[in-house]
Amino acid sequence: MRRFIVGFLATIGTLVLLAIVAGAAFFASGPFSPKPLPQQMVLSLDLRSLPPETTSTGLLSGGLFGSSRDIIETVQLLWQAADDPRVVGLYVEIGDEAGGLARVQELRQAIAHFRGKGKFAVGFAESLGSGGNHVADYYLAAALEQIWLQPSGGFGVTGIAVETPFLKGGLDKLGVKVEGGKRYEYKSAPDSFTETGYARPARENLQQLIDSLFGQFVADVARDRKMEAGQLRRLIDNAPLESEEARRDGLVDKIGYRADALEDVYQRANGKRELVTLAEYAGDEARPQTRGEVIALVRASGAIMSGGGRSSPLEDEAAANAEDVVEALEDASQAKDVRAIVLRIDSPGGTYPAADAIADAVGRARAAGKPVIVSMGDVAASGGYLAAVRGDVIVAQPTTITASIGVFSIWPMAQELLTSLGINVERVSVGRNAGMHSTFQPPSPAQRAAVNRELDVIYAAFTAQVAEFRNLDSNRIDAAARGRVFSGVDAKRAGLVDELGGLQLALNIAKAKAGVDEGRKVEIRRYPNDGDRLQRVLDHLFKLAGVSTAPSLGMPREVREALAKFGVAARPGNVRLPPLPPLWR
Known part of the structure; x- marks a missing residue:
């Protein structure tokens, strides 16, 4: 019954979506089409x-x-x-x-x-x-x-203020412990669950970060408003x-x-x-919109994770699916007319294997002869930085939050809470370390040692990649790692990024690396194309409905013709939507 209901609703939803697209085609091509814009x-x-x-x-x-x-x-x-x-x-x-x-x-x-x-x-x-x-x-x-x-x-x-809730005291009262570990002292993400306040290294690092961000703000605004930086600081302090x-x-x-x-x-x-x-x-x-050489734009936005993506077309995408990013990099590197690739990263991190897979794909794209220029957004930290490290050139905004070269692993353990509630959890297992991340029973000393070995291995591999591809010796990599978080300005001083600027600078560098004349226009082609968003929703709805072709829905000829005017191909085997127009500069 549940399957029938899901299929029925999905079919109705698909028909509604197709009707909306057909209506949009009418409005776009009929009397409601946009009017020409004024000459001024x-x-x-x-x-x-x-x-x-x-x-x-x-x-x-x-x-x-x-x-x-x-x-x-x-x-x-x-x-x-x-x-x-x-x-x-x-x-x-x-x-x-x-x-x-x-x-x-x-x-x-x-x-x-x-x-x-x-x-x-x-x-x-x-x-x-x-x-x-x-x-x-x-x-x-x-x-x-x-x-x-x-x-x-x-x-x-x-000014800028950062507040961090520390939950350890409350969790202790509930009888919930947090197991795990981190590498190393500046990797402060798990501290909210394992500490009662800022540890000294974490506080110092965070203060350094916001001092850098605020310093850039003051310098830029003072220049914009034609006043001294000290005067601006005094005015802000009096606000x-x-x-x-x-x-x-x-x-x-x-x-x-x-x-x-x-x-x-x-x-x-x-x-x-x-x-x-x-x-x-x-x-x-x-x-x-002058056509020119093609620069591919691939984006990794959100937490970097492995897996097959969303389970429902109704859900928002809050993660960067490593498989999708890798596939996009592969497609762009194999496209004959693509001269270079810009990888745009806005990610606070993710799982090490997923980020490492993207880093490998960047290396493979470069090996295929396509320069890869990384452009960092608001944040490209931890796994977000690992995904960037093999790029030809890394470009970050001065206020980009980046680095955080480290690793942690934590999970809650609620044995005391369950005991206080009269709940007993027993385990039957095979294998010495089976159930080592259990929420119900604490890990053994051997299992804790295994977790620490895993953290050591990942940290060593992470820092080795950064040292190799950023050409940093042991002293510089130690000063840049251990979980420290930097602004773009400080990351450049540490040797972790190459240039300070935004997407336009990354595009100009991509043109130069590809041998494209500086004055020549370029087409920015997205991989995958954003026009696929409706396609993904339709494909998923068809899948839920158990329908593989548009004709099997009994689509009227008039609807198919209306869709065709809008650039939507409805034919046996699929319903294929037009891509969004490319960007230009």
């Missing part, structure tokens, strides 16, 4: 929530038909707009105070390029830094030519400030409401009172 326009960009590293592909989270764009596409569109003579300016809504600083730097670099073409950039914020523990919204705002702040909003940028105080001290330019800011934008645009959203601009076929 101002782009409107809503950054009250920063673009994610990758857009959601979960059906329930809106990723399938949502209009959101990831950070890479957003930045690429801004670079295209800078070269588009029709675009005269940019209006930005500001408000994401907790966004990743590396993504902010990607946007800052794109805005700087946009302004460098002689175009204006105006931003409006209802408030700045109201949370009081991060600086992302003001860091972004400072890249703009003019900042408007609402009178009632205020300036609450007070929160009223809006008028922030304007008087040079932290913002204008006090007013959104309507006031928009009126200023309209005047700058010679009285034209219409904004063009980034989504509208992305759908405009007239924007600059």
Whole structure:
């Protein structure tokens, strides 16, 4: 019965999806198709929530038909707009105070390029830094030519604060112990479960990290706002400030409401009172799209894990499936027209075998003659760093959180809790170390020794790879490892990354490594193509329904023809969707 219900619902869902696609084809090709954009326009960009590293592909989270764009596409569109003579300016809504600083730097670099073409950039914020523990919204705002702040909003940028809950005391009261180990003293991820507070090495490392991040923020914003770094620090130390105080001290330019800011934008645009959203601009076929040499873009976003991916099309993808990344690298390395590969990594880590598999695939792509340039996002740490280590060149943003070269293994052990509840768990096993990671019975001394040997082996292999491919001697690798976490700036000093910058720098290096002329345009081709998201959902729904071909659903001829107009091929054996258009620069 359950199988029948699942199949029935999946079939209904598939038919609904196909109907939506057919409807979209009608709207796209009929009287509701987008109108041509004006010959003079101002782009409107809503950054009250920063673009994610990758857009959601979960059906329930809106990723399938949502209009959101990831950070890479957003930045690429801004670079295209800078070269588009029709675009005269940019209006930005500001408000994401907790966004990743590396993504902010990607946007800052794109805005700087946009302004460098002689175009204006105006931003409006209802408030700045109201949370009081991060600086992302003001860091972004400072890249703009003019900042408007609402009178009632205020300036609450007070610095960067990191708070870590330590659960050991509470777990002890519950009778839950945490077993395992780590390599070494700076690998602080498990400390939340095994310590009652920051250990000295972990505190020192974390303080070094946030000092580096805040120092970059102060230096960049002071330059943007044309003030001394010491003066900016004093103003931040005196925050929160009223809006008028922030304007008087040079932290913002204008006090007013959104309507006031928009009126200023309209005047700058010679009285034209219409904004063009980034989504509208992305759908405009007239924007600059010169074909050129192909650079492959492969992404590893989220925790790096092994396995076959999601179990349901309704689930969001919160992990980087190593098999998918390896396959994408292999496909890109075998494509004859691909000149180089950019591997974009935004990952806090994952399992060692999964990250090692990606590192191996990077090495194989290089052996096939394709340069591999790594571009790091907000974080590329632990397994995320291991996946990068064999690249020709590693590029990180100054605020990228990276390294964390170490390993840990922990699991809860609730024997005392169960005993207090009158629960007895007995074991029948074969093999001396069977059940060594049990939640119900503590490991034996021999099993603890086995865990420690495993940690030693992984740590030795990890550091050996870093030492070999980064050409670090024993002293430098020890200073860079032991679980330490670095900002991009400090990672470069430690020899762990090569260049500081964003995706555009990685692309330029890829062009140079591939022998592509600096002035020649390149096509950025994604592997796998993001157009596969709907394909994956349809394939999974067909699988759940036990249906292998679209015709077996009795699809009417009119629907198949409508789908064909939209570029969807419905034929025996599959329903194949068109890829999304490539990115250009």
